[in-house]
Amino acid sequence: MVTFYGESFSSRLILGSALYPSPDIFQRSVKAAGAEIVTVSLRREGARERAGQQFWSLVQSLGLRVLPNTAGCRTPKEAIATAMMARELFETPWIKLEVIANDDTLQPDLFGLVEAAATLTREGFKVFPYTTEDLSAAERLLAAGCELLMPWGSPIGSGQGLNNPSGLKTLRGYFPEVPLVIDAGLGAPSHAAAAMELGYDAVLLNTAVAKAGDPQKMAVAFAGAVEAGRAAFEAGLMPRRDMAVPSTSVAGTPFFEFGNAS
């Protein structure tokens, strides 16, 4: 089980709800993955459009926990106002807080993130901050009231996997008790397994499943990878070695004293 702000979940795979070919494929993918939490967002909508209303009905019918995001916000002020609109729309204090610094990398603005996180926590939000593996930012976010961290694997939508495994490992080591979720950049199930093998508590992804040729099948693949990675972490991975070490006993090897003479 993984616990976020006092609530426990059996699935460690959090799925985004965007970019699917159809609402039906989204629904089937989420079910196939066994996901219990999906991310959602909000956007401008004209009175005659009813896309938002239909989407909201679908999400409600799935009985899932929703994690609204502040995607696209570039300043703490925008992110705070968006979070407040999201809280009212989705009726949850959970917020995936994104304050974006750069349009090309979609990397978090860590300074703006900490500022917005502090304000939102004071306002009663339960903040899921989209951050990097930076330790100082992590300290500040926790001091601001965040009870978990969501460092990126690599830039959003890039599918590059874990660009800084060493930094992510260090973050895990520094904060053994804090729930850590890899958010963004995972492209293949092996990336998700690698994140879980590092001891991360969960992964959050969207594009890799939604844009797969068969999203439902890819959702199953990711779910399996997350379970395998987690089981491997709990089982304890063997230490890496620079040189070969025979697994079969050397003692008793036939022809042992013959040496290499031909």
Place this chain on the structure above:
Amino acid sequence: MKIMVNGQPQETGARNLAELCAALGYGDAKIATAVNGDFVPAASRAETALAREDRVEIVAPRQGG
């Protein structure tokens, strides 16, 4: 008077945010609102007066990652 709604110019006679949402036809749609960058809760729309050049945001649930 002229205001901006979701980034588009809008001519309206609505005196407050609740009147504007009704006049635009949102009815009982699931929406959230902001005026000039600040969130306005649903319960406060009727008492949120609108003025020329105000920038209103009206948002609805949407798919997101």
